[in-house]
Amino acid sequence: MLAAPPWEDPDLFAQQIVSGIASGSLFAILALAIVMIYRSTDVLNFGQGEMALFAAFMSWTFLTRMDFWPAFFLAILVAAVMGAALERFVLRPVSEAPVLNSIVVTLGLFVVFNGLSLWIWGSQPKGYGPFSVFKGDATCVSDVCIGRLNIGILVVTLIIMVLLYLLFQHTRLGLALRATAQNRTASRLVGIPVGNMLSIGWGLAAAVGAVAGVMATQNLSLTTGTMFAVLLFAFAAAVLGGLDSPVGAVVGGLSIGVIKNLAGTYVPPEVGSVDLLVAFLVIVLVLMVRPTGLFGRRAVRRV
Amino acid sequence: MLSLRNVHAAYGSVLALRGISLEAPEGNIVSVLGANGAGKSSTLRAISGLLRPSQGTIEFEGKSINRTSPEKIVQMGISHVPEGRQIFTELTVMENLRLGAYTRRDGDAIKSDIDRVFSYFPVLGERAKQQAALLSGGEQQMLAIGRALMAKPRLLLLDEPSLGLAPMLVREIFGIIKTISEEQGLTILLVEQDASLALSIANHGYLLETGTVVLDDTAEQLRGNESVRRSYLGY
Amino acid sequence: MSVRALLQPRFLWLSLLGVVLIVFPYVHGWPLFDGSIRNLGFFTLEITEFRTFNATMFGVWLLVAMSMNLLTGTSGQISLGHAAVVLVGAYTTGILFDEFGVPLALAVILAGVFTGVVGGLVIGLPAARLSGPYLAIATFSLIITLPQILKLNGINSWTNGALGIGIRPVEPPNLVNDFLGAVTRDAVSLNERQWIYYVTIGTAVLMTVLLWNITRSRIGRAFVALRDSEIGAEQMGVNVPLYKALAFGISSFYAGIGGGLFFVVQTFVAPESLRFNDSILFLVAVVIGGLGTILGSVFGALFLAFQAEVISNLPDWIPGLNNVRDFERLSPVIYGSLLIATILTFPRGLAGIVQSLLSLRRGGGIGAMDLPALSAIRGTLRNLSASLPGNSDADDSGKKE
Ligand SMILES: Nc1ncnc2c1ncn2[C@@H]1O[C@H](COP(=O)(O)OP(=O)(O)O)[C@@H](O)[C@H]1O
Ligand SMILES: [Mg+2]
DSSP: OOOOOOOTHHHHHHHHHHHHHHHHHHHHHHHHHHHHHHHHHHHOOHHHHHHHHHHHHHHHHTTTTHHHHHHHHHHHHHHHHHHEEEEEEEIGGGSSOHHHHHHHOOOOOOOOHHHHHHHHSSSOOOOOOGGGGGOOOOOHHHEEEEOHHHHHHHHHHHHHHHHHHHHHSSSHHHHHHHHHHOOOOHHHHHEEEOHHHHHHHHHHHHHHHHHHHHHHHSOBOOTTTTHHHHHHHHHHHHHHTTOOOOOHHHHHHHHHHHHHHHHHHHHHHGGGHHHHHHHHHHHHHHHOOOOOTTTTOOSSSSO | EEEEEEEEEEEETTEEEEEEEEETTTEEEEEEEEEETTTHHHHHHHHTTSOOOOOOOOOOEEEEOTTTTTHHHOOOOOOOOTTTOOOOOOOBBBHHHHHHTTOOHHHHHHHHHHHHHHHHHHHHHTTTTTBBBGGGGHHHHHHHHHHHTTTSSSEEEETTTTTTOOHHHHHHHHHHHHHHHHHTTTTEEEEEOHHHHHHHHHSSEEETTTEEEEEEEEEHHHHHHHIIIIIOOOO | OOOHHSSHHHHHHHHHHHHHHHHHHTTTTTTGGOOBOOSSSSSSSSOOOHHHHEEEEEHHHHHHHHHIIIIIIIIIOOOOHHHHHHHHHHHHHHHHHHHHHOHHHHHHHHHHHHHHHHIIIIIHHHHHHHOOHHHHHHHHHHHHHHHHHHHHHHHHHHOOOOGEEEOOOOOOOOOHHHHHHHHHSSSSOOOHHHHHHHHHHHHHHHHHHHHHHTTTTHHHHHHHHHOOOOHHHHTEEHHHHEEHHHHHHHHHHHHHHHHHHHHHHHHOOOOOSSSSSHHEEEEHHHHHHHHHHHHHHHHHHHHHHHHHHOOOOOOOOSSSGSSSSTGGGHHHHEEEEHHHHHHHTTHHHHHHHHHHHEEEEEEEGGGGGGHHHHHHHHHHHHHHHHHHHHTTTTTGGGOOO
């Protein structure tokens, strides 16, 4: 059955936009993590989704010992430390090598984290169930509703963006991180410990990714296959926004969320499910028409 | 204040320095001259810790800095204005200057030092909030020098500050460099291809060829030296 | 070819290899090998019917590994979607056979051509404009999305949706068994598995020879130039977009043939027959095997054919592993770590090690071994000796590198 077009059922349309923004903010957070790493180290981290998944599983395990929020923060902290350690011991040795090498290494991370999750937590889907704090009735304005979880996701996303903005724009560390991302030689010459900055950058990104992981698995169930699609959407978001633009990642994420929901609603069911296809088409279109994305700057062509 | 003895350094298998020895006494402007590829920049990179010497010693104020990291070297009082300026083009002028003071913790003094940089280079003050990419070549060079001064160095390494600038601008910048050196008692190691310019403000000069010092004398003597005149001064 | 040439060691080795490949399906039929040769120390080598299937898959994987290696190792173009290309080859074969009644052998060849053209024009030409990270994202999105595309209702009548396409095992043509029977007085006749083994191995050998020639031609040299530096290649007069598209095209042709045979050997293909994990596995295979060489692809194919078995047998010969819970589930962790470790220590892979050892034996000396791990060790030793007093000429020893 075909959904009624927007002009006949504006509430349905508005509802899809609202839900789209909520799920899109998850893609935005993960895309933000990818962009942060790409900007600061020129590495495209294919392991980001699985690192996030691993953090989500950790938080799930911690739930047996503590409440939701402590578990949430502990998982993020562990993820950050792991991210920093990975940069130091796995990524830095290939930092001078061809791009291919660093991509292959992050693919290795993908496989290792996915495999570790499967080995530790098995293939049975896990759920936060009663432990999730995002339960309760949806909030509605006329017929357009938004669930607790989606409100939670939006609020968390907003908090992360504000925190990152403050960090990068208003602290000494943030300034040093931006400087390192831009020009490593100059950074060393002004006395910035560049290696530490790269590790911190990876740690931060891993923490941000972990938030996406925990939030994403609140309603999707927690299995080792969960993050494949989320990673694809995050890449679509990052490409749409521009691979080196944090603002782009956020705008891209929200757009992808909305586009995906609208496609899910208005593409006739006879066609089959098309959510991944939408992300694929966005990526292909952007790369053909405007490879720097909406906000990106850096040249896309290899030099 | 600074002394290099028999310093060797290489990029992979390319030997860039083959036994450099030189001295920069306190308060002096010492000039390093030489053709393209002679190893001038590499010498500065070895001093500031970007290029690790494979052999020889580099001493600053009596302490060996052969294996010291660039961060530590900045903290010890050596600032390097690299070839091609290397400013942070996507950051503002102000942010560039604040990064120059990255190793310092004395917040108030930093503010007054920024003002002092603005007094040497008033254009930078006018453009403090602008992105550094929007500055002209000369202004970028001023910013690079200003950023280096923000670390409160006792030794300043300057790599071809005249590169790509109009002669008038170059004279202006060199004038300011001389003033700064005199006012702050700063020791300066100045790398230049334009030998007459460099020798006009330097006390002492070293001539490099393929990674070694081939001539070393007072600036005055070098200006008078026949072969220097023919090869580097062009008259 | 002179008699001299026939007596060259290389030729003798190749002949021996040929004989082994030909008699292989019969080895387990002989009394001496009846059953198994157990515990060669490495993993249980049972020579059974299963090995013939195993060896057949080796042939398929060899085509896939060569395809991946030509693209990534030789031409420097990364693809995370290689499993998708192979899958397209498999589906094309299935659809041609199932829907259009094309004979299977012809269907495989047409699938190769089709996949090659699609890979060259649809992926290669646009990809020519993209740098590494973007190419990686594009190919990643392809492999993640392809199953969904294959399940679209619009093409259901061809792809059969989530159910996939199946065929019955291929019987050897009567002609072949009649001929063999006549020649050997009915001593030898091929069953289905043996027949598909010969077809696959024959194809793989042919295409290996073809690839060997391609890599030594002007095209192959252009690919290498492209990998080493696009700007350099341009200056040498290489038409960069054209050759990039060509690299994708030829590579996809190999992947398509490999995919076609994959379908024929497995007798089945579904949207999730090959997934992103397989794409990574292909990459792991050529990285560990050795990027940019045919020998590397051979090692890579061995890896693809045997990694699952070797990993599941590991607990039998490494005592402590018995106690590890669900050990088999750790296999991705093992090959992922192996991938990272290879890139960090021996980026030229097993083939690189073998080549270095050979040049060592030919008197190249340790200095001829171009292994980063070794040069790192040498560097450390040199620094150590340089820091000892009275050793100021220590760095001379390392100059030859
Ligand atoms: N990054 C580098 N990699 C390899 N070789 C370099 C590098 N930088 C400089 N060299 C080589 O080192 C030598 C000295 O260069 P440099 O110190 O830049 O000379 P100068 O500053 O006097 O022009 C030259 O032969 C140059 O080719
Ligand atoms: Mg220079």
